[in-house]
Amino acid sequence: MSTGLSEQEQLRRSSLNQLRELGINPYPAEAFEINANAADILANYDRDKTAYKNISIAGRIMTRRIMGSASFVELQDSTGRIQVYLKRDDLCPEEDKTLYNTVFKKLMDLGDFIGIKGYVFTTQTGEISVHVTELTLLSKSLKPLPIVKRDEEGNIYDGFTDPELRYRQRYVDLTVNPGFKQIFINRSKVINTMRAYFDDQGWMEVETPILQPIHGGAAARPFATHHNTLDMPLYLRIANELYLKRLIVAGFDGVYEFGKMFRNEGMDRTHNPEYTSMEIYVAYKDYIWMMAMVEECFEKIAVTIHGSPVVQVGEHQINFEGPYEKLTMYESIQKYTGIDVSAMTEDELKETCKGLNIEIDSTMGRGKLIDEIFSEKVEANLIQPTYITDYPLEMTPLAKKHRSKEGLVERFELFVLGKEIGNAYSELNDPIDQRERFEDQLKLAARGDHEAMAMDYDF
Known part of the structure; x- marks a missing residue:
């Protein structure tokens, strides 16, 4: 036997x-x-x-x-x-x-x-x-x-290297490849440094609901569940944005939260169904102020962990000392594709995507098409800290309309080494405009866009 x-x-x-x-x-x-x-x-x-x-x-x-x-x-x-x-x-x-x-x-x-x-x-x-x-x-x-073998110079030539096994059995990976433990240590230092910086400014750490009756605050597909006692559907949060904003309305000048988010969609090296994010909201500020605050905070993190704002990452020396480069969304696309998409209609954008060999589908509206062009042709080029600003209105239902540029919103995303590491905007506080934006999202949902936001009447 x-x-x-x-x-x-x-x-x-x-x-x-x-x-x-x-x-x-x-x-x-x-x-x-x-x-x-x-x-x-x-x-x-x-x-x-x-x-x-x-x-x-x-x-x-x-x-x-x-x-x-x-x-x-x-x-x-x-x-x-x-x-x-x-x-x-x-x-x-x-x-x-x-x-x-x-x-x-x-x-x-x-x-x-x-x-x-x-x-x-x-x-x-x-x-x-x-x-x-x-x-x-x-x-x-x-x-x-697992047996890790090294040659005479100490180089590993046979070890626990299978990517799937390493991710599934992280405890084994950390045991036989202890060098990766520093990533976990640095992550803890990042969170602690951010928390100390926010606390020093007088902003308060809070906790918001993970189970929510309406999935909102981001464009993503949620995990759905059911509450037996209340006999009602609930969703694992895709963002904590709307609840944090409620606290600002309630009278707090600044609130922030480190928390788990859940998104029921594709998986790759940069997208996980469960991940940790930090969101912060400060009253009476705009996205220009937020960019300056992020630069100060990120430089502090780099110095705390590495002793310098300049960090060596592979072959790149990343400088977190501000100010960072700024490009508008339209400027960045024109810079790296040579194409001006600012005045294009939805049909023209679809043809442009086809010409750039970008896969699209019939559910994509104007904002999503622009986002696809940016993701495919621009992101990978943004190595040093770079703000992409002033997004098309259709891409960001929760941001204020730009103070001087028609059809845009006051939003930025921060990119480093070709990856987005931050996203913020001047928060929309016009309730009539907000309702109209939510109604536009419902139209996208009716076309089959599973990532469109739901209407949140309470918000």
């Missing part, structure tokens, strides 16, 4: 049982107190050797080299990796050598979590290491980790 376990998994189950027979709990309940980490030891040991005479550290076994009565382990904790040295007679000073000869050498595996106590020293080859005097198994790993 097949157990469904691989040979490696069966061996690890056998080791688990043998550990228990020896009276060792492979998943102890007691806390293991630590007073050091890999990064701190490696960075500071040479400066102060006296500070590491009695350390306690925990982590995962990543590699082992067993050489009879002595062994080396590469231990990985949340800060990095460090070499650990185990000598049988130091670990087991009495006659009973079971902990080293059996538990460590035979029953522990790569991926196991261990806690060690000892002191730091430098090997004959000059490598900072931890000499172990006490060893505790903290958690037995029952599945083998």
Whole structure:
């Protein structure tokens, strides 16, 4: 009868049982107190050797080299990796050598979590290491980790690299490719820096509903669900915009929210059905003020994380110090296609799209057609921080009409490295105009546009 376990998994189950027979709990309940980490030891040991005479550290076994009565382990904790040295007679000073000869050498595996106590020293080859005097198994790993192979120069040539597996099993990816952990750390720093900046301005962080009776605030297709008790349809929010604006109307000068958004549409590297966004609204301001605020905030983020407003991303040096370049939507299309679309009708735009080999369908109105041209032919060229401003009225139902340009709204999007990272506008506060815009959206929905906004009478 097949157990469904691989040979490696069966061996690890056998080791688990043998550990228990020896009276060792492979998943102890007691806390293991630590007073050091890999990064701190490696960075500071040479400066102060006296500070590491009695350390306690925990982590995962990543590699082992067993050489009879002595062994080396590469231990990985949340800060990095460090070499650990185990000598049988130091670990087991009495006659009973079971902990080293059996538990460590035979029953522990790569991926196991261990806690060690000892002191730091430098090997004959000059490598900072931890000499172990006490060893505790903290958690037995029952599945083998993917094996990452490196050449003599340290380059990975066989590792956990399959993109789908990496995204589906991010916990494994972060274990065997710890360099990617910095992305998570930087993300946390971005959020914390933004939050501190907003709080310093006196703006308030709030929470708005995730389940909403009307999907609004953006052009996107929602996830739908049903509330059994109330017997009514509800939608996972595609944006929190309309609820945040209600708080401004209620009398708050500035509100912001970090939150999950949900969009039931296509997936690719830049579009996910569930993602985090930050939205902020400040009373009595316009999109010109917002651009200046974003520049100040983004420069602060870059300096906080990288120590400079200039950030190296691949082959590009991105400068987040303002002011950023500004192009109107029409100017950007003309710059990168040579075509002036500003006065084109819907039919002319369709012909232009065909001439540019851009796929379109019958549900697309004038605004959507312009957006397709921009997305296909302009976005990828916007490497340095660039504001695209003054969008066609049809593209943004919630923005104010431009103060001096007929048919446009006061909106901007910020692009870096060919990707949109921000979107804002002078907020529409004319209720009659807003109703007319929503009615135009209903007409698009009737044509089959699943991303058109619904009418929100309360708003």
